[in-house]
Amino acid sequence: MSNRYLPKLLCTASLLGICINGPLRAAEASKPDNSLRQAANTAFSAHTVKSLADAPTSDDTLVEVLAGAVPGWAFGSVTQVINDGRDAAPVSLLYLAQRTAGGWKLGLEGSDSFFSLLESVPDQVLSRAEKATFRSQRAALKQLAGVETGLGLPWPKGASWRLTGGPHGNSGSSRPYDSIDLAGGDGRVLAPRNGRIYKSCIRNGSALVTLVHDNGYSTRYYHMESLTNVADGTMLATGAYLGHIANGLPCGGSSSGAHVHYSLTRNGNAEPFNNKLVGGWQFFEGSSPYQGYALRRNVRVNVGGYLINDGPNPGPGPDPEPMVVIVRAPNGAKVNLYKSPQLSATVLGTAGHGESVKIVCHAYGDAVQGNWGSTKLWNRLTTNAWVSDGHVETGSNNPVVPACP
Structure with a gap:
């Protein structure tokens, strides 16, 4: 070393x-x-x-x-x-x-x-x-991450900062694209949600800062200087000061222009920014790292544009795009569509074998013996009825649409 x-x-x-x-x-x-x-x-x-x-x-x-x-x-x-x-x-x-x-x-x-x-x-x-x-x-x-993260952007609510780098990985092109770059305002980086702070690799007034939140996410911050001096393990409230945007490289790397590298992790794993709602904006990847854009109430902001922070609880985001799938009923019969993802729920209707239906989000409920074995995965239709994932052809045994709110 x-x-x-x-x-x-x-x-x-x-x-x-x-x-x-x-x-x-x-x-x-x-x-x-x-x-x-x-x-x-x-x-x-x-x-x-x-x-x-x-x-x-x-x-x-x-x-x-x-x-x-x-x-x-x-x-x-x-x-x-x-x-x-x-x-x-x-x-x-x-x-x-x-x-x-x-x-x-x-x-x-x-x-x-x-x-x-x-x-x-x-x-x-x-x-x-x-x-x-x-x-x-x-x-x-125990629940899969949905579109909503419950996180704000790391500056004051109602203020605007610039998106200097769209979704990218820790080495730029590495997957997943779990990070974005941000700069603006007075440069003070603030906690986007209540969280416990831990600092690693402290050197020359900089460090890699981690906030462990109570909702399954952790957020990490790189390049900051003039860090808060609170002890590791301290619970910080939303809006608490973390540090100032800079070009700090306490554990190496590179930085061009003062900013903060803002990353998401979940269950100890890097979590993609793509499709996530953070601070009221839904982020999307571009065709290459550092590109992409953010969407908020039909307003699109590309890299270089300014984002207003709505805070950690911005409310429901845009409705997910429905996905058309084909019903695969056992023995060519019909499958029941339920009011909720439980077999004891009210049956709202049926769908026949080979029929097309539109699913918008997923959740987990009662186990169903489907065409590919037992599954607890269910999909909600655009009609608000639920169908077991074991009775539709999605091309995967895993979720193919976002988690339901």
């Missing part, structure tokens, strides 16, 4: 690539060792290979302990270190780890291992309030 990526005066055990960020939450911290770094890197590598296409590459990673006040426990982050000048922003994930007889048991945010460790981690490492925030994320994660 290159020492130029380590925050000065705030690091210990630098030969092991472990950094303690700021004051510990208790007088004594667990001793970080090389086996913890190896466990974090192994989990991180497996995650990025599985979840990101053409992920940005780096020479190293930075494993940090954000809280380790009880021997044998650590809560922290693992972050890519990107070569300077590369068109990329670092990928970073929180982790929770417990030392066992066989070595460190480690879980990355959103994973079953993380939530399993969460139930036994001491309060001195993660407070009860922090644990409650992560548990609420898990509850929200």
Whole structure:
């Protein structure tokens, strides 16, 4: 690991690539060792290979302990270190780890291992309030993400900033396109929803900042400087100050013009901006990274245009476009159309084999033995009736339309 990526005066055990960020939450911290770094890197590598296409590459990673006040426990982050000048922003994930007889048991945010460790981690490492925030994320994660995110844009409600870069990945063209670039106003970046703050890769007044929200999403911010000095784990209210737009590169990469790189994650995975409602705007990808546009009440804003922030609860967005699908009824008979996605719901009508119907959104309900096995996936029609996904031909066993509100 290159020492130029380590925050000065705030690091210990630098030969092991472990950094303690700021004051510990208790007088004594667990001793970080090389086996913890190896466990974090192994989990991180497996995650990025599985979840990101053409992920940005780096020479190293930075494993940090954000809280380790009880021997044998650590809560922290693992972050890519990107070569300077590369068109990329670092990928970073929180982790929770417990030392066992066989070595460190480690879980990355959103994973079953993380939530399993969460139930036994001491309060001195993660407070009860922090644990409650992560548990609420898990509850929200049981539902697939819909169009609405419940997030605002990271500046004052009612103010306008410029969309300097449309949906793109961490290395520009890497998938998914989970990020947008923004600049404007007085440059003060604000929390788009209540969330707990964690800072990784602190260097030269900059850092990669994460907000863990209570609705299953986390948001991340890169390039900021003049950061808030609140402690990791602090719950910030919507509109709380995070930092100022700049060209900070604490973990490498590149930046042209002061801005903030605003990213979405869900269940520890990068979440596409495409089709998402954020701050009252629905974002869409373009034919290439950094292109695309945002749509709000029939007003379209392309890259370079200005967006008014409606805040985290803008209300329902534009109706999704219906998708025409073909009914596949068992034995060529008819299928029932229900008032809700339950077999006990009122039957509103029927659809015959081979008939075309229009679906607009999906939800999960009662299990149905369909043409391709058992499924709990249902689709809502333009008539507001529901049909089991097992009785329509969509070309996939997964949702093909957005989640219903």
